Amino acid sequence: MLLYAASDGSGLVQACSADYQSFCQDVKPGGGRVVACLRKHLAELTNSCRDTLRDIGPAGGDAPAVSTLIPAAPGSTLRDVSYGADPAQKIDVYIPDHPDHAAIVFMAHGGGWEFGDKAARTVVEPKAAYWRARQVIFVSANYRMLPQAAPLDQAADLARAVAYVQAHAQAWGGDPARVVLMGHSAGAHLVSLITVDPGIVSAAGVQPWLGTVSLDSAALDVPTLMQARHLPLYDRAFGKDPAAWATASPYQQLKTRPVPMLLICSTERATSCDSAEHMAAKIAQLGGKVTVKPLARSHMQINADVGADNEETTAIGDFLHTLGVG
Structure with missing residues (x-):
């Protein structure tokens, strides 16, 4: 039209x-x-x-x-910005009061690859306020869910959203090169997969970004996860084909040095920190920079409390500081 x-x-x-x-x-x-x-x-x-x-x-x-x-007005929030034709392919953009070549934190929500929303309180609060106060743009993304889209399609959606953010960053007062990806749970798996799979990145037109934060994913090594006792949600996400497990697995797709990564894991879960340490060892072997941060926090707290005065916020702030993001 x-x-x-x-x-x-x-x-x-x-x-x-x-x-x-x-x-x-x-x-x-x-x-x-x-x-x-x-x-x-x-x-x-x-x-x-x-x-x-x-x-x-x-x-x-x-x-x-x-x-x-x-340009969008400083201090404004752009809601339901479409990065694709599907109704689920939308982002919300939280712009600080004084953006000037601002860094951008791009957030992918969790929800077992089946549900979740970019505007959920635990996804946005207090993250948006925390980064806005530091003159960082916060972007929260939706993507297609199961059964409409499998995890690989979801990763492609998020990569497309990242490319859209980079293409529009300057209009918001942002810097397209100063993007940090972050995701929780299923979202952590997806941003990790984007980080290590150059095919997903190149297909979407994503340009280089600074680093990636994984908030408590137990699905960094999908074949190992699927061969052990696991929750039914993983069967719905990854199916029964071992070849498909490997294709959707960050560990198996990790073949070259990725951007710096921070892997935060909950010591209250049986497999999360083991998965993070396993992934980190391979990144280190490839010459990459990686930090594993085990925390005695629940799976939900590690996400919902980011932006408050706590260990996870400090760990993320320290990591971003190493990337040149205040």
Whole structure:
């Protein structure tokens, strides 16, 4: 729907009627004036209007996404930004008050590859506030879930989201090269898989990033996990084919030195720290930089409490400091 190619009149006003009345009712349609006006208020628009604007392109060619054209307001939150056509392929972007070539923390939620949401309290709070206060952009991503998408497809979704973030970072006051990936549980498995599998990265167009934080994944070595006693959720995620286990396993796909990694694990779980140590040993053999941080915290606490005054926040802050992120 290239409304701008034909007109910015009634069609666009109908799609963004409330926003038009709030911000642009004195603007006469035609010549791109309504589009330009709405873009000036991008951070304040309804989600439906913002989504419509993303479809608008200039006559005779494809348009860049809106956020590449008009910077988002400092201190604003961009919600449900689409990085793909599927309804699940969306991100929320939390922009600090004074972004200036800001670093970006990209978060992938957990949920056993079956559920979870980018806006869940335990995913966002207090993380977004913590990094915003440090003038770091915080991005929280959704991705397709089982049974619609297997873990490899989910990793591809997240890689695509990272590429989108890098492509739009400058419009938010961010630096596309200063991205740190972070995920919890299933999300930790997925960001770890992205980190070690260059095929996933290159297919999505991801550019180099600074490092990766894994928050308590027990699925870093999927074949070992599946050959031992395990929860049924892993069967639903990885199936019964050993070849598929290896393809979706960060340990098996780790063949060259990755970006620096921080592997936080819960000592209250039977396999999490063993999995992290096993992965770290291989990274070290390949000449990579890796830190394993065992914590006497529950699987859920290691995620939900990031950003509060505790060991996991300190460990992540120290790791980011080594990457040049304050």
